[in-house]
Amino acid sequence: MMLAGTVTAIHATADLLGDAERRLPAVDPGATAFGARGLGLLGEVGQEAYRHWQAAMNARVREARAHAARVRDLADLVDHAMGGFAEAQHSAERAQRDLATGDSGVA
């Protein structure tokens, strides 16, 4: 895969995680769906089940956020390499031009 393709793939993964962070909370079916609004014993158990779900969902959202940041760091690493590549390419092109015009750049 070329550098540009690598960067595109990394950004797509970062976007996927960013979307997950935003959209996962909407997956929550709500306290009522877990039976957390019931009376007595069944309501208590429903509340426990819902708290367990909420804690897990909060963890999923935090995981997505943190990992999106890590993936963006990867993109930065590739950008760093691309910067070096561009600099090297400019130097090579300049050297070729200088050779073609007979200007060695040495006084």
Next chain:
Amino acid sequence: MDALAQLAPVAAPLLRDVDTALLTLGAPATHPVWRALGRVGATPADVVAFVADLEPARLRAAADALRAQAAAYEQASLPVDAPWEGETARHYRAAAEAVREHLAGDGPSLASRLRDQASYVESWAEWQQALRDGLARALAEAMTSSQAVTLRSQMTRPTEVDGLPAAVQAAADIAVHLLGVAEDAAAAGRDVIRAAQGLDELTYRENLPSDPLAGSGTIRVE
């Protein structure tokens, strides 16, 4: 429409009679219904109304959404092979491998956490369905019991006091039968919650080379 959805409306008059008898006439002093009422904290009519409103399908939809997100993580393309060489490439490869492993690797990953959470919510949907089915069976038994006949006869002729003791006993028997389903379900529900461990935030394990990044490297043009 499951059995409880069909039975609950039909059973409503009997449940109303059970609740009315318990609230206005009480129950024999040594009857287990007292203990059951104390533990469940709701009357039989309230329990049936609550359980009849549960919709396991809503939880299954949440499980499906989590699995779809896990599949998206698994299908994400994160190239590990750097198309250049040198220190930056080595750092990139190490970091990319760790990031990809954390996202959807063979071990615990963000994708596997989502699937585990989907399994949990699906287990809770199954628990709700089992509760609905168990309560439907208990309701059917109660509706066809001799106690139901005794109780309903008395409630339609409230001025006839001879049948009151039998009616009080019958209401308590029906109540304890239905409340027993709720008690058993509560214990099973707590087991489901206890079994759903490993849903906490997954710790990221960084895997970078220990030497500092100098930024030198060779581009491999493909």
